[in-house]
Amino acid sequence: MKRTIPLLITGLAGIVLVLSYFFPFSEGWGEEAAIWFDVLASVAFVLGGGNLLKIHLQKVSDRRAGWGYSVITLLAFAITLVVGLSKWGVHPSEQFPAYAWSGSYREIGSPFWWLYEYAFKPLTATMFAMLAFYVASAAFRAFRAKNTEAILLLGTAFIILLGRTAAGPALTSWLPDSLAGLKIENLTVTIMKVANTAGNRAIMIGIALGIASTSLKVLLGVDRSHLGGGEG
Amino acid sequence: MNRNTIRWTVILLLGAVLLLANALLRGAGSSYVRSVPMEFVNVGSAEAPHWVDVASDEALDYDLEAVPATDRIGWERLNRVTPGEYFAARAKNPEQTEIRFSWAHTLGTWAAALFTLFIMSFLYRDNPFYKIAEAVVVGVSAAYWMVVGFWDVVVPNLLAKVAPDLVRSWAMPGLSGGPDYAYIIPLILGVMLLMRLSPVGAWISRWPLAFIIGSTAGIRLVGFIHADFLSQIRNSIIPLVVAAPDGGGFLFWDSVKNIVLVIGVLCALVYFFFSIEHTGVVGKTAKVGIWFLMVTFGAAFGYTVMGRIALLAIRLEFLFDNWLWLIDPKGERAVATIHAMVHPLMAWVGLG
Numbered sequence: 229m230k231r232t233i234p235l236l237i238t239g240l241a242g243i244v245l246v247l248s249y250f251f252p253f254s255e256g257w258g259e260e261a262a263i264w265f266d267v268l269a270s271v272a273f274v275l276g277g278g279n280l281l282k283i284h285l286q287k288v289s290d291r292r293a294g295w296g297y298s299v300i301t302l303l304a305f306a307i308t309l310v311v312g313l314s315k316w317g318v319h320p321s322e323q324f325p326a327y328a329w330s331g332s333y334r335e336i337g338s339p340f341w342w343l344y345e346y347a348f349k350p351l352t353a354t355m356f357a358m359l360a361f362y363v364a365s366a367a368f369r370a371f372r373a374k375n376t377e378a379i380l381l382l383g384t385a386f387i388i389l390l391g392r393t394a395a396g397p398a399l400t401s402w403l404p405d406s407l408a409g410l411k412i413e414n415l416t417v418t419i420m421k422v423a424n425t426a427g428n429r430a431i432m433i434g435i436a437l438g439i440a441s442t443s444l445k446v447l448l449g450v451d452r453s454h455l456g457g458g459e460g
Numbered sequence: 461m462n463r464n465t466i467r468w469t470v471i472l473l474l475g476a477v478l479l480l481a482n483a484l485l486r487g488a489g490s491s492y493v494r495s496v497p498m499e500f501v502n503v504g505s506a507e508a509p510h511w512v513d514v515a516s517d518e519a520l521d522y523d524l525e526a527v528p529a530t531d532r533i534g535w536e537r538l539n540r541v542t543p544g545e546y547f548a549a550r551a552k553n554p555e556q557t558e559i560r561f562s563w564a565h566t567l568g569t570w571a572a573a574l575f576t577l578f579i580m581s582f583l584y585r586d587n588p589f590y591k592i593a594e595a596v597v598v599g600v601s602a603a604y605w606m607v608v609g610f611w612d613v614v615v616p617n618l619l620a621k622v623a624p625d626l627v628r629s630w631a632m633p634g635l636s637g638g639p640d641y642a643y644i645i646p647l648i649l650g651v652m653l654l655m656r657l658s659p660v661g662a663w664i665s666r667w668p669l670a671f672i673i674g675s676t677a678g679i680r681l682v683g684f685i686h687a688d689f690l691s692q693i694r695n696s697i698i699p700l701v702v703a704a705p706d707g708g709g710f711l712f713w714d715s716v717k718n719i720v721l722v723i724g725v726l727c728a729l730v731y732f733f734f735s736i737e738h739t740g741v742v743g744k745t746a747k748v749g750i751w752f753l754m755v756t757f758g759a760a761f762g763y764t765v766m767g768r769i770a771l772l773a774i775r776l777e778f779l780f781d782n783w784l785w786l787i788d789p790k791g792e793r794a795v796a797t798i799h800a801m802v803h804p805l806m807a808w809v810g811l812g
């Protein structure tokens with residue numbers, strides 16, 4: 229009951245969607261399933277939020293090390309959730325001014341927009357930007373041009389980086405037109421269009437085959453890892 | 461307090477004093493807004509209301525003076541403007557209130573700048589400022605995606621299908637169509653998914669999870685075979701000798717590029733084929749495949765580094781431009797300052 233029915237649901241949902249591609253009357257089923265999937269994914273966010281609350285409230289209640297930061301997390305979570313769900317400070321839409329809730333929850337100037345623009349965006353953007361330092365540092369320590377493969381990787385990265393800056397084209401601007409293909413900006417384009425495309429195609433074909441075989445294993449019940457452990 | 465702590469405390473205090481001086485003396489980090497009054501009047505009846513924007517052309521067709529106050533709705537929209545626009549407006553008329561200082565945006569700019577610095581402080585080492593920023597980002601992002609999921613998916617794709625009248629009277633007045641009771645199934649599955657948080661009956665959440673996994677597998681199976689597998693093979697079947705468009709001869713370099721592309725794809729695929737031992741001809745072909753893959757990884761690495769550096773540049777530009785007002789790449793303040801200085805002078809000589 230606890231494992232057989234989920235297995236049946238998995239197989240049935242997947243096989244029906246695969247077969248729906250082959251019949252005209254079921255063409256829209258895939259799109260419909262995608263909407264259902266989106267709905268369940270949104271509910272999964274609630275699950276994530278609930279889990280976050282559970283973990284941090286537990287930490288605060290136990291006065292574990294760093295519980296003060298959990299209080300900040302909980303406050304940030306609660307404030308964002310309340311102002312977002314209540315559309316606090318959002319004006320009605322111009323098409324329906326009599327409906328107080330008709331405005332967009334992302335309205336510019338609203339508290340929810342403020343939290344996105346002045347907290348969420350700078351924090352996440354800076355976190356990603358910081359990776360520039362760590363990538364450079366890791367590359368400096370790990371990259372050594374000790375064989376052909378490493379030379380190719382380093383050389384390509386160097387040309388691509390140079391080609392996307394103002395310095396790159398300036399460095400090779402003296403080359404005559406007969407050698408225009410060797411100018412950094414043109415070399416970058418050729419690498420991207422030929423060698424990079426070839427490698428990417430092989431990777432994409434590999435990924436597609438991998439996904440197809442994994443999907444088949446899941447649908448046929450060979451792979452049951454998604455059901456987790458526990459009694460059957 | 462050890463020496464190191466004292467040194468850092470002094471540096472931080474000095475920095476705070478400089479920031480404060482910069483803000484108070486130069487107005488750095490200040491933001492300004494333009495007030496736009498929005499007013500709508502009901503020119504219809506209570507049963508069949510028809511709301512008209514007083515600023516629209518349609519409003520000219522009605523006698524708006526006769527509309528009672530109960531049939532009027534209005535609010536103030538605040539659009540952000542550059543400091544230059546504020547300076548120019550103030551230079552023109554010091555008494556104007558249309559463009560004014562905004563506490564919300566100014567505090568926002570300061571909060572964003574401090575959050576940026578808090579995250580950057582991790583470059584020194586893990587510290588309480590970084591941990592505060594980390595705690596905020598966890599809380600805000602979890603709630604942000606919940607709110608987005610609710611208003612962008614749950615309301616229009618679930619509630620609007622199950623109870624359209626309720627949603628129409630509340631958040632989506634323009635919604636058309638009747639109920640679609642098939643959406644009760646994802647509603648039930650959603651409730652079952654939430655059982656995961658329950659101490660008993662957590663196994664119930666396996667059912668919606670099974671649906672998610674099954675439908676994803678079904679959609680991806682066909683989708684990837686169709687869009688990635690077949691289309692990549694189709695795009696790789698290209699002429700090895702590219703004919704010139706005018707019909708005379710062939711294009712040498714285009715042909716070379718196509719040949720290299722096809723050889724690259726085949727060699728890289730041979731590398732991924734692990735059913736045969738990579739020795740002899742197969743081994744050599746796989747070796748060439750690795751070379752192509754290395755070029756691909758090098759390009760991906762280059763682009764990743766470029767992306768991160770671009771993001772860093774945007775953050776630094778925000779700090780030095782929007783917050784500290786030390787640079788002005790868009791000429792938002794310098795031009796305005798000149799205008800603010802020149803305009804009264806021109807007015808004085810009768811040219812303004």
